[in-house]
Amino acid sequence: MEIVSLLLFATAALFFLGLIYAAFVSFKENESRAARFFLFFLLDPILVFAFLYFEYPYKTEILSVILIMYWGIALFLFFPIGKRKDFQNPKPTNRIDERDIMFSRAELKEGTDRFQTYYERNPQKKGLDDLFRKNPGLLSLNASLAHELAFASADASFETIGALKGEVDGIVAKTRTKASSQEITKYIKSWANKLGAVDCGITLLQDYHLYAVGGRAERYNKIYEKKHAFAIAFTVEMDHRMMQSAPKASAIMESAQQYLESGRIAVQVAHFIRKLGYEARAHIDGNYEVVCPLVARDAGLGEIGRMGLLMTPNLGPRVRISVVTTNLPLLVDAPSNDFSMIDFCTKCKKCADACPSQAISFGNQKELNGVMRWQINQEACFTYWTSIGTDCGRCVSVCPFSHHNNTLHNMVRKGIQNSSTFRSIAVELDDLIYKRKPTSKPLPDWMN
Ligand code: SF4
Ligand code: SF4
Structure with missing residues (x-):
């Protein structure tokens, strides 16, 4: 297998496993909508596997573009932009009664x-x-x-x-x-x-x-x-x-x-x-x-x-x-x-x-x-x-920061901390995955 195919296979496999992990975690978190979302997106790496499997003209060139897109998006999102090291918390001048x-x-x-x-x-x-x-x-x-x-x-x-x-x-x-x-x-x-x-x-x-x-x-x-x-x-x-x-x-x-x-x-x-x-x-x-x-x-x-x-x-x-x-x-x-x-x-x-x-x-x-x-x-x-x-x-x-303290959500938190672009996308993604106004869940079973 040539190097581009190998790299793309590894990338898609990583993405595939990441989505399975995210779906599994979401089920455990009682977030079935989020789990369905991640399972649906498995189509993406599956499509890439199909691109890798079949033969067609300009295959290497097309695979190279897909590979660059994957890593380009990842780097763009996690690249530190919009950090303000000079930011200082304001100090109140009055005391609260x-x-x-x-x-x-x-x-x-x-x-x-x-x-x-x-x-x-x-x-x-x-x-x-x-x-x-x-x-x-x-x-x-x-x-x-x-x-x-x-x-x-x-x-x-x-x-x-x-x-x-x-x-x-x-x-x-x-x-x-x-x-x-x-x-x-x-x-x-x-x-x-x-x-x-x-x-x-x-x-x-x-x-x-x-x-x-x-x-x-x-x-x-x-x-x-x-x-x-x-x-x-x-x-x-x-x-x-x-x-x-x-x-x-x-x-x-x-x-x-x-x-x-x-x-x-x-x-x-x-x-x-x-x-x-x-x-x-x-x-x-x-x-x-x-x-x-x-x-x-x-x-x-x-x-x-x-x-x-x-x-x-x-x-x-x-x-x-x-x-x-x-x-x-x-x-x-x-x-x-x-x-x-x-x-x-x-x-x-x-x-x-x-x-x-x-x-x-x-x-x-x-x-x-x-x-x-x-x-x-x-x-x-x-x-x-x-x-x-x-x-x-x-x-x-409903706050996106209130999700569980685990690898899935901490990766998102890291991106939020790192990049202004990531922050904008994370807001939209949280709405898409969990809804803008998430439904309040029924009381835990044991309370009924
Ligand atoms: S009414 Fe509920 S949602 Fe609104 S600020 Fe108070 S605690 Fe928060
Ligand atoms: S604006 Fe969003 S991140 Fe900030 S407190 Fe409200 S829900 Fe949480």
């Missing part, structure tokens, strides 16, 4: 001083909040997507997180460890992994990481000052199958579970640091003094995407975050400053298309408080949650 977030507003009770004071200060928010107050509410059995057992499970997770509340801070041992920053940093990262975190990053704690004023429970109206120099962020994975059924009840069950898992890791690590003789405070669901996505971004764990959530390199927004702030000296990580993710979000807009409450913007990033970013309509999002009873998560489930 926790009293303005929806969970805080939902805790305001009509007829109380807090309720009156808040809406005197923010009269424009009263009408918006009256809308969600008319709805059944999160985890209400009168909500449209109510599921008795799943809601009870989610509530159980939230109550277990509540039980950790007293553990976020505590007494510090009198004797300080002699271990070096390098040793402890390495130890914490490896241990966090063993405890169930998919990633762990460390940053210097900045003023803008902290809420300006507390907005939940006994922390309402509390002014936060920076007490610690370092912040450790942990991410845990949300189960792909549970999120595939979002906005159904499995979504809130899973997010509650992963709030608990990430919170448990933070509480455990904070306890550990206090035993080493340094202050440490865990920031867990319902008990944050910091804005977790901002801390995690600066700790190098990802970027903030169109839906306002942390987008991690291998799981996208399909994670939950917890944080520990401490005065234990640690080695800090560099932010990823990954322009490719911001650029992909600029092109993609899939979450905006799929959002049932139209809370996600289709536009480009805008300057808000001196920072270029996207901001979702939190009132629209939360009002929708209170009508269905779950925390929706549809944006998380």
Whole structure:
């Protein structure tokens, strides 16, 4: 066999096997449409095998053109174009007031001083909040997507997180460890992994990481000052199958579970640091003094995407975050400053298309408080949650970055990181393979 035929045979065989692997993985991922797509494309290498098998005029020339096309396309897509090494994450100039977030507003009770004071200060928010107050509410059995057992499970997770509340801070041992920053940093990262975190990053704690004023429970109206120099962020994975059924009840069950898992890791690590003789405070669901996505971004764990959530390199927004702030000296990580993710979000807009409450913007990033970013309509999002009873998560489930962390999807992620052309094509391909508005899957069998 001459060299061109041999090279083309090897290329087509590689492509053939790649497609079989992609179809197999898609079946396992419960994505039958994607599997059918990859099986259909087997026609391409099969056609090339036919070209190799039969005899016809100018065969070598035709095979050479096909070979060049294959490798030309591959090189073009993976060749680094559109990388912006100068890209720097913007630093917010203002701090967020926790009293303005929806969970805080939902805790305001009509007829109380807090309720009156808040809406005197923010009269424009009263009408918006009256809308969600008319709805059944999160985890209400009168909500449209109510599921008795799943809601009870989610509530159980939230109550277990509540039980950790007293553990976020505590007494510090009198004797300080002699271990070096390098040793402890390495130890914490490896241990966090063993405890169930998919990633762990460390940053210097900045003023803008902290809420300006507390907005939940006994922390309402509390002014936060920076007490610690370092912040450790942990991410845990949300189960792909549970999120595939979002906005159904499995979504809130899973997010509650992963709030608990990430919170448990933070509480455990904070306890550990206090035993080493340094202050440490865990920031867990319902008990944050910091804005977790901002801390995690600066700790190098990802970027903030169109839906306002942390987008991690291998799981996208399909994670939950917890944080520990401490005065234990640690080695800090560099932010990823990954322009490719911001650029992909600029092109993609899939979450905006799929959002049932139209809370996600289709536009480009805008300057808000001196920072270029996207901001979702939190009132629209939360009002929708209170009508269905779950925390929706549809944006998380449809995001192309939320696919499984495996070779198939990581190759696509690599291409996205590498090339602007690849990013444009990846958006179209994701729509073609998984649909622009993927159908929400039925609840996992065991939940029925
Ligand atoms: S769905 Fe698309 S636009 Fe939305 S966060 Fe994910 S990548 Fe960005
Ligand atoms: S959680 Fe649901 S309603 Fe809220 S932004 Fe995401 S898709 Fe929209």
